[in-house]
Amino acid sequence: MTSTQTSPEAEPTAGDERQRQTRRVGFTQTLGRWDVKVSPYLYISPFFILFLVTGLFPLLYTAYVSVFKWDLLLGKGDFVGFENFSTVLQAPVFWKAVRNTVSIFLLSSVPQVILALVIAALLDANLRARTFWRMGVLVPYVVAPVAVGVIFSRMFADQSGIINQVLQNIGLNPIGWHSEVLPSHLAIATMVNFRWTGYNALIFLAAMQAIPRDLYEAALIDGANRFRQFFSVTIPMLRPTIIFVIITSTIGGLQIFDEPRMFDQYGRGGADQQYLTLTNYVYQLGWTNRNFGRAAAVAWLLFVLILVIGIVNYLITRRISSDKSAVSKKRKKVRA
Template sequence: MSNSTASRGGGTQTVPPTREGSPTASGPAGRAPRPEWRQRLTRLDVRLSPYLYISPFFLLFLVVGMFPLAYTAWVSVHEWSLIGGKGEFVGLDNFREVLGNPYFTKQLVNTISIFLLSSVPQIVIAVVLAALLDNQLRGRTFWRMSILLPFVVSPVAIAIIFGSLYGDRYGLINELLGHVGIDPIGWHTERFASHVAVATMVNWRWTGYNALILLAAMQAVPRELYESAAIDGAGRVRQFASITLPMIRPTMIFVVITSTIGGLQIFAEPRLFDETNARNGGSDRQFGTITMLIYDFGWQLRDLGRASATAWLLFVVICVFGIANFLLIRRVGALGGER
């Protein structure tokens, strides 16, 4: 222990003695420094903790996602019966049989047609609805809840209702068309008309759901950006194109990708649309989809090898459309931000 003095302005100032354990002796906190191993453990904990928190999801995804995907690939290169089980290795023969099947090409075209007729209008209408609901409307909570109601209705109920609305002989749609001089349309027999009817069911069910997701993204955009744009003389359309679209681009990508995946995997709506030909998707498979062909191979013909090969071909198609839509929506958002 020692005493010291210092001069300041002609006076004398006494500095208090220091002791071991005091703040001036061992650091600001007055504690001895941590051991090296504890510091390393702390740094390791900071780095690994986030991965440990999200690991349950990835473990579950490996079990219910990646494992079935890999197992399906294994089944697709074997003769595999639903009853007899695994057979001999056949390589790519199952893929050749599926690609040579005339129903595969037809139902692939049907799937893409229904997907385009549903997803494109669905996204456009969802963006418009979200933009309208983002304003200060009266009873906006009621309107936001209302557009979500179709999503909670059972697909079976939707198919029954729309199957009756689009009835070929006594449907309400044909009845209304008859009042304006248009001949009845064969919604269940004509190929393109049936695609429009099935796409309408999909749009009615999913548009409100996507609109609420986009609305949440729009509400997260800072209001100051719109105020500044209004001061600069930008109108509503210009604000939407230059501020809203670029700011919600990540959410738009999410909505577009999920709509692409769901649209190309459509099964319930076309299968339930026509009760008399539910298995095939129409008398001539005019609105049958790839997922219905997978069901036909696997559960009707009991050929899991060809069903798995078809599923993998559909997986490739989804990846192609998903990447194309991802690049397209990024481009659209970038163009909106450059204006």
């Protein structure tokens, strides 16, 4: 009998090669699935990590500081609970700061959004040197807030300011831009509008350029002029952008610090705190009075105020947009 001897290293068969190839394909498919599921979260993770470090952690740590008697030099003291909040809420200066903050916010945000819409509509038209004008509206945003504050504080000076000199030349009485409540708010709101109107105009301009031109052609065929096209086509198509700008303007307007701080040489919000804002009040409590606990309490109250006003703005604009869309749908049904 003859026995067939096989070598210890047998050659791979076709079945083994097919099994290895199947394993490779299966691993590649699994890796591809994980890539599709995980990669979007990896792409957006830097934002959330940065927000956690610079946004969420300071917010939570401020809440922790607000329930302690915390000194700038001595550090953490005794636990006082909500005593800092009750003390701040009973202080007349706090309510003056709330009044000033809301007043300056309204005087700056409302005209700012309207002017930004008008400027964006002009920039969207067929202008000569449109790139120059579009870059020009962004120049005030590039200027440092300190420089803007110094220049406008000199312009609105009570005695030797340019504005009062012009008023006196035309026979009007000078205005106490630094000593009176409403004029000081108007002057600070002018500074805010100077810096941010062009920035918001470019946001509106980008949204206007994304509107399909077929809508304007259809409106033109129906006999609508430029004014009618702006209110019937442009504004309805800009509703999401308008809501975004209103919310961001609300957040920024209630956190205003540089303009009232640089409005006078002392930075105390006026002799009678007539233009002291909440952020300036936080600064005074923390760095001048060295009471970090009360400063943190004011910061948290400001956060709640911004949250409430932001939600109210969102609900109002959302309700207006939904009502207008419902009316337009009814008109379409009637025409059909």
